[in-house]
Every structure is written in C-alpha cells, then in structure tokens.
Amino acid sequence: MTHASPSPDDGALLPLDAVRERPAPVPAKPAKGVPEPAAVLPVARVAVDTPLPHLDRPFDYIVPAAADADAVPGVRVRVRFAGKLVDGFLLERLEASEHEGKLARLEKVVSPEPVLTPEIVALARAVADRYAGTLADVLRLAVPPRHAKVEAEAVPPPPDAEPPDGPEPAREAGPGPWADYPDGESFLAALAGGLSPRSVWTALPGTGEGGPQWATAVAVAVRETLRGGRGALVVLPDGKDVTLADAALSAALEPGAHVALTADLGPAERYRRWLRVLRGQARAVVGTRGAAFAPVRDLGLAVVWDDGDDLHAERLAPYPHTREILALRAHQSRAGLLIGGYARTAEATRLVATGWAGTIAATRETVRTRAPRVRPAGEDSELARDEAARAARLPSLAWRALRTGLTAGPVLVQVPRRGYLPALACQNCRAPARCGHCSGPLALRGGHAAPYCRWCGRIAGQWRCAACGGVRVRAQVVGARRTAEELGRAFPSVQVRTSGKDGVLATVGAARALVVATPGAEPVAEGGYAAAVLLDGWALLGRPDLRVAEETLRRWMNAAALLRPRAELVVLADSSVLAVQALLRWDPVTHAERELADRTELGFPPAVRMATLTGSPAAVREMLGEVVLPEGAQVLGPVPVDSPRGDQVRERAMLRVPRGAGPALAAALKGAVGVRSARKAPEVVRVCIDPLDVI
Incomplete structure (x- = not known):
C-alpha cells in the first residue's frame, strides 16, 4: 500500500515564520433581518455553485431554526450569493465561523436528501486540485440534477430482504475466466478477504457463451468483492460495453445488487438508479465515465476497462480522466483498483514500473492458443504473389480471408473512418477539395449525393x-458506409451489417454475415468471428499524434480479440511497423514498455506532467506572464493552433515539469486563473492538465 504524500500547501513544509495561525472561530453573527439561528451548530458551511475560480472555497451561512432538521451535511441548498439566489451543497455544520463579519442566512433546503457524501466531497476536491479546476465544476460532474418526483417515490426494501417467492438460488461460484491467469485466483481471494489489490490486467482475447470473457471476468471480481462485504464500481468507455458488462453482472449477482448508469437512460431514470446506490440498495455500479463518482458505499474495488479509449477523458472542465479519478478514489478509500484491457497504455505501465500496481497476465502458452493468426498484407510472400497488393485497398489476401471466413460464420471488417466519402480531392491535380465559402473539407454522404462542406454544411454543387x-472529384478517404456498399456488391448473397455513429450494434448472431464497423463499435459475435480484416492501417498510423502507435495497437487488438481462437486476421499495414509486430506476437506489454521508455527519454507524458494553455494570443501571453511556475518548468510555445471553424486566431502554450512538480504546477495555474477571474479578464484561457492531444 502506498501512503498519501504531503500536500504542497501543508504548513509543515514551510518555515515556521511563514506559517500564519488561523484565527480562532468566533460566534456566528447573523445579519440584520436573519431569523433566529439553530440552537446547536448554527453555522452551515456551503459549497456554492459559482463558475468563478477565485471564489473556489466554501462560505459560511446561518442556519435558521426552522431549517435545523433538514439542514444536514450533503443536502442541496439555496443561498444568496453576490445578490443572487444560487444553488449549493451543505458540507458541514459548525458551532462557530471563522468569518468575523455578519453571516447571511441559509435561504432554503431544496431537498432533505443528503446527496453529497463526505467521500465524494473529498474526491471532488482532490480531482479539482489535480486538474487546476474548481470544486463546483467537479460536483456538476459528480452529482446528477435533482428530480423531485423520483425522490418522493417509495423506497424499496434493502437488497438483503427475502423476496416474496423465497430466496434466489445461489449463483455459481468459482474463478471463471480468472483461472487462465497464474495470479487470477489469488486476486479474487484478496478481494473476498477484504484486501485492496491494485493490478494492471492484460486480458486474454476471446468470447464465451455469455459474451466477451473480459465482461465475465469483471463480473466475477465484483461478485467476490461483494462477498467480502464491500461495494464495487466498474467504469467502461461506452454504452455498448456497459450493455455487455450489465448482462454479465446480472448473471453473476443477486437481483438488484447492481445498477447500470449511462447517459441514454434519461434524467429521471438515471437519478432513480443513482439514488438506489446512494441509499445502499445497490452495492455495485457499472457505467460510463460519469459513474466514476457514483456514491458506492464502502468501496472495495474500482475497475476501469480499456483506459486508453479517449471516451474516458471528460469533455467538460476540468477535463479529468477516468483512470486518474479512480486511482485517486482507490487511494483515498483504501479500495482495490483494476485497470484492464487487451492492450496497455503507457500510463498503466508507469504504475507498474513504480510499484504502485501489480500485473495480471496469462502465460505465453495460453496466449498462443487463444490469439488469432495475424497476417500483414505487406508480407514478402504476398507481394511476390500479387504485385498489385502494394497499392490495393483490398489485396488478394484480404479477399481470400473474407471468402474463407464466410464459409464458417460472420466476418468483421474494421474501417477507421465513418461516413461514405469523408474526404475528397480534385480528380485532375489531387488537391484537397475545399468549400468556396469557408475553405472547409468537402465530403459525400452517398453515391448519388452532391458534395457538401463538413464545416458549414453548404452544398457545393458548382464546385471548381x-x-x-x-x-x-475523387475519393481521398473511403468511409465505412462506402466500404459496406462495395462489399455488398462483391458478396451479393451475404448480409452486410454496419456498426458506427449511425447505430452501434452490441451483438450479432453466429450466421454468416459481413460486419463493417468503425473502431470501438465492433459488435460481439456469438461464438466469435470466423475471420477479420483491418482496413486502411495507414489512416491510423499516419496521424500526427503522440499516442498514435499506442492507439492504433489498442484499436486493432480490441477488434482482433473478438475472433475465434486461431482465426485468420489480416491487417493492411507494413509488417515492419512496431505496432504491427506487437499485434503479430500479441504482446502489448513489451510495446507499452518500449513506448514508456521512449517518452521518458524524450520528456513526454506520463514520464512528466504537462499542461496546455489555449486561447487568444493576447490572453495566453498575458497568463504566461502572470503564472509563477515551479522550479524546472519549461514553457513550449505559444504556437498557433487550428480553431474548430477556422474563423478565430488561437494559440497554445505547453508547460512541462518533472512528475513530482505536478501538484505545484496545478496550484500555480489555478492561482493564475483565479487572478484573471478576480479582475474580470475579458478572455478565457482554457487550462488542461495532462491532455490526450499533446501533439
């Protein structure tokens, strides 16, 4: 177990003469017109919902005697702040306030339901400090909006109450898929015994009768955690994965023992399920990134699956990542943590390298029997047989894999780009086709459609x-729908199904079919796919991104893991590329270790901590001049960056510090943002700590 490092703001780290004594609490002084305060603990400390960074601290209010019973820690309240009625959360009740002036009253207790637990308050504060954000921003992510009708509904009996028809039959015990891992059973024993193991899990490929084996393995780990008397939390990238894990948990746990939390439930149903967790009626939660803050009681295990997926990165300030949230929560709650996936990120590898987490992986002999047979289209034997394979989008090797696979069941085709023809070029000179109005890229929605602009949406019927x-015009990039159309012509007797932005399939049957999917939207086939083809490897490997190799391997392995053991997998990429070599050997660990070593040598995350400042040139330079950076910090830039519509001039500066100086960097940036907020700077600078898109 690791121990919490002292805070950079801890007074013990400062010279004695620099430590100021906090003023002693003084009796609460209600302002004029405030009704009689509560007799006991008359002061309420409130986290006010304000977007202003310089006001990121709790404020004290007088609790009227009439609201004494309902004003308990964790409830929603309304208070008057800067002359307006605003929302907030009551954090604690105090006997006296440190504020020397008069206190305003608590205007209203919105609901007597204590929706904010002390654990989530501490977690939200830690997340805000790590990402240079505010507590209010994190609490908006952590606590869903209130629904009064849902709160007023009758509370069902606790899950341990015996149902009317008698007890449910005992669920099947045993290690399940964990028996394939040398350390799997000891991991389960630790969970059942109330311990808190922290592990990075390299999952085996393959599917079982109940779906993908990773979902069954996660369900078994949750079952053992609940058996040990503690709660569990599982966070997944998208709704498709939640559906699969929810089915596995339903088969492994007693009815009502868990809930699934996703955005597509709707506000009322999501709040209803969230309240079940808060009230202790459900002991396990599975959901997407918003579920990382679910108020699970006595948390014993937190699971994040496929932490390299960018859906785990929050799009709202302060832009936290699920992996980091759960790592902070596991540390604060003394809970176990399981970071799982077919591939491995450099961040997870660093946790192993520092000793913070252990590893769970199968032996090489087991991997060989379970992994597919990978064949790159650019191998020498194929080029000797088919010279056109070097330039063909679907060489003869891919066609043979499709035909052979279709005789035995469904076949998967992964296409990196969605849409029909998402990028066009001039037929004569190959110059990219641009919109005459906004210079945006032109695309086609269908075979008989006119080109349109992907930025402004205008039809470019008279393009020149x-x-x-x-x-x-000619196709510069071919999308999934066009690929499905071409394969439908080539295999007229075979059903072609698509899975992507227009509709994601969770599962497909065992009948022969061609399944064309974009990365991350591949459905699970009953019994596994008979073959697969990974198209357009250049589109994934050619992106200007620090994580391009890691991300490409992750997407390939996620698709390849859905195949039957030893099924044929064709990847259209050069066999000399390191990511292709890792796929051939089914060895994501070595690839991740090499990736981490390279980033350490070059000074890239996660070996260092980075922050980006994005905004107008004047605002970015002004903030750079004000922020007091920790020792050893490097300022890179600022440099121009593309704006979403191309109609604004924006710049980005990157700040790099040694990993140990990360908390100091976050504190310095938060202080600078607060100063700009206090003086009402007209332009906002977007601060992002450890962003995914560093390059």
Whole structure:
C-alpha cells in the first residue's frame, strides 16, 4: 500500500515564520433581518455553485431554526450569493465561523436528501486540485440534477430482504475466466478477504457463451468483492460495453445488487438508479465515465476497462480522466483498483514500473492458443504473389480471408473512418477539395449525393478546383458506409451489417454475415468471428499524434480479440511497423514498455506532467506572464493552433515539469486563473492538465 504524500500547501513544509495561525472561530453573527439561528451548530458551511475560480472555497451561512432538521451535511441548498439566489451543497455544520463579519442566512433546503457524501466531497476536491479546476465544476460532474418526483417515490426494501417467492438460488461460484491467469485466483481471494489489490490486467482475447470473457471476468471480481462485504464500481468507455458488462453482472449477482448508469437512460431514470446506490440498495455500479463518482458505499474495488479509449477523458472542465479519478478514489478509500484491457497504455505501465500496481497476465502458452493468426498484407510472400497488393485497398489476401471466413460464420471488417466519402480531392491535380465559402473539407454522404462542406454544411454543387479548374472529384478517404456498399456488391448473397455513429450494434448472431464497423463499435459475435480484416492501417498510423502507435495497437487488438481462437486476421499495414509486430506476437506489454521508455527519454507524458494553455494570443501571453511556475518548468510555445471553424486566431502554450512538480504546477495555474477571474479578464484561457492531444 502506498501512503498519501504531503500536500504542497501543508504548513509543515514551510518555515515556521511563514506559517500564519488561523484565527480562532468566533460566534456566528447573523445579519440584520436573519431569523433566529439553530440552537446547536448554527453555522452551515456551503459549497456554492459559482463558475468563478477565485471564489473556489466554501462560505459560511446561518442556519435558521426552522431549517435545523433538514439542514444536514450533503443536502442541496439555496443561498444568496453576490445578490443572487444560487444553488449549493451543505458540507458541514459548525458551532462557530471563522468569518468575523455578519453571516447571511441559509435561504432554503431544496431537498432533505443528503446527496453529497463526505467521500465524494473529498474526491471532488482532490480531482479539482489535480486538474487546476474548481470544486463546483467537479460536483456538476459528480452529482446528477435533482428530480423531485423520483425522490418522493417509495423506497424499496434493502437488497438483503427475502423476496416474496423465497430466496434466489445461489449463483455459481468459482474463478471463471480468472483461472487462465497464474495470479487470477489469488486476486479474487484478496478481494473476498477484504484486501485492496491494485493490478494492471492484460486480458486474454476471446468470447464465451455469455459474451466477451473480459465482461465475465469483471463480473466475477465484483461478485467476490461483494462477498467480502464491500461495494464495487466498474467504469467502461461506452454504452455498448456497459450493455455487455450489465448482462454479465446480472448473471453473476443477486437481483438488484447492481445498477447500470449511462447517459441514454434519461434524467429521471438515471437519478432513480443513482439514488438506489446512494441509499445502499445497490452495492455495485457499472457505467460510463460519469459513474466514476457514483456514491458506492464502502468501496472495495474500482475497475476501469480499456483506459486508453479517449471516451474516458471528460469533455467538460476540468477535463479529468477516468483512470486518474479512480486511482485517486482507490487511494483515498483504501479500495482495490483494476485497470484492464487487451492492450496497455503507457500510463498503466508507469504504475507498474513504480510499484504502485501489480500485473495480471496469462502465460505465453495460453496466449498462443487463444490469439488469432495475424497476417500483414505487406508480407514478402504476398507481394511476390500479387504485385498489385502494394497499392490495393483490398489485396488478394484480404479477399481470400473474407471468402474463407464466410464459409464458417460472420466476418468483421474494421474501417477507421465513418461516413461514405469523408474526404475528397480534385480528380485532375489531387488537391484537397475545399468549400468556396469557408475553405472547409468537402465530403459525400452517398453515391448519388452532391458534395457538401463538413464545416458549414453548404452544398457545393458548382464546385471548381482552385488550383487547376477541374470540376470532378475523387475519393481521398473511403468511409465505412462506402466500404459496406462495395462489399455488398462483391458478396451479393451475404448480409452486410454496419456498426458506427449511425447505430452501434452490441451483438450479432453466429450466421454468416459481413460486419463493417468503425473502431470501438465492433459488435460481439456469438461464438466469435470466423475471420477479420483491418482496413486502411495507414489512416491510423499516419496521424500526427503522440499516442498514435499506442492507439492504433489498442484499436486493432480490441477488434482482433473478438475472433475465434486461431482465426485468420489480416491487417493492411507494413509488417515492419512496431505496432504491427506487437499485434503479430500479441504482446502489448513489451510495446507499452518500449513506448514508456521512449517518452521518458524524450520528456513526454506520463514520464512528466504537462499542461496546455489555449486561447487568444493576447490572453495566453498575458497568463504566461502572470503564472509563477515551479522550479524546472519549461514553457513550449505559444504556437498557433487550428480553431474548430477556422474563423478565430488561437494559440497554445505547453508547460512541462518533472512528475513530482505536478501538484505545484496545478496550484500555480489555478492561482493564475483565479487572478484573471478576480479582475474580470475579458478572455478565457482554457487550462488542461495532462491532455490526450499533446501533439
């Protein structure tokens, strides 16, 4: 077990003459017109919902005697702040306040339901400090909006009450898929015994009767945690994975022991399930990134699956990542943590390298029997047989894999780009086709549609190339729908199904079919796919991104893991690429260790901590001049960056510090943002700590 490191703001780290004594609490002084305060603990400390960073601290209010019974820690309240009625959460009741002036009253207790637990308050504060954000921003992510009708509903009996028809039959015990891992059974024994193991799990590929084996393994780990008397939390990238894990948990746990939390439930149903967790009626939660703050009682295990998926990164300030939230929560709650996936990120590898977490992986002999047979289309034997394979989008090797696989069951085709033809170019000079109004990229929605602009949406029916005057366009990038159309013509007797942005399939049957899917939207086939083809490897490997190799391997392995053991997998990429080599050997660990070593040598995350400042050139430079950076910090830039519509001038600066100086960097940036907020700076600078898109 690790121990909490002292805070950089801890007074014990400062010279004695620099430590100021906090003023002693003084009796509460109600302002004029405030009704009689409560007799006991008359002061309420409130976290006010304000977007202003310089006001990121709790404020004290007088609790009227009439609200004494309902004003308990954790309830929603309304208070008057800067002349307006605003929402807030009551954090604690005090006998006296440190504020020397008069206190305003607590205007209203919105609901007597204590929705904010002390554990979530501490977690939200830690997340805000780590990402240079405010407590109010994190609490908006942590606590769903209130629904009064849902709160007023009758509370069902606790889960341990015996149902009317008698007790449920005991669920099947045993290690399940964990028996395939040398350390699997000891991991389960630790959970059942109330211990808190922290592990990075490299999952085996394959599917079982109840779905993917990773979902069954997670359900078994949750079952053992609940058997040990503690709660469990599982966070997944998207709704498709939640559906699969929810089914596995329903088969492994007693009815009502868990709930699934996703955004598509709707506000009322989501709040109803969230309240079941808060009230202790459900001891386990599975959901997407918002579920990382679910108020699970006595948390014993937190699980994050496929932590490299960018859906785990929050899009709202302060932009936290699920993996970091759960790591903080596991540390604060003394709970176990399981970071799982077919591939491995450099961040998870660093946790192993520092000794903070152990590893769970199968032996090489087991991996060989379970992994597919991977064949790159650019191997020498294929090029000797088919010279056109070097330039063909679907070489003969891929066609043979499709035909052979379709004789035995469904076949998966992964296409990196969604849509029909998402990028067009001039037929004559190959220059990218641009919109004449906003210079955005042109695309096609269908075979008989006119080109349209992906930025402004205008139809470019009279398009003419600005370089050569040509009026005809050609495909620069082929999307999933166009690929499905072409395969449908090539295999007219085979059903072609698509899974992507327009509709994600969770599962498909065992009948022969061609399944065309974008990365992350691949459905699970009953019994596994008979073969697969990974198209357009250049589109994934050619992106200007620090994580391009790691992300490409992750997407390939997630698709390949859905195949039957030793099924044929064709990847259209150069066999000399390191990511292709890792896929051939089914060895994500070595690839991740090499990736971490390279980033450490070059000074890239996660070996260091980075922050980006994005905004107008004047605002970014102004903030750089004000922030007091920790020792050893490097300022890179600022440099121009593309804006979403191309109509704004924006710049980005990157700040790099040694990993140990990360808390100091976050505190310095938060202080600078607070100063700008206090003086009402007209332009906002977006601060992001450890962003995914560093390059």
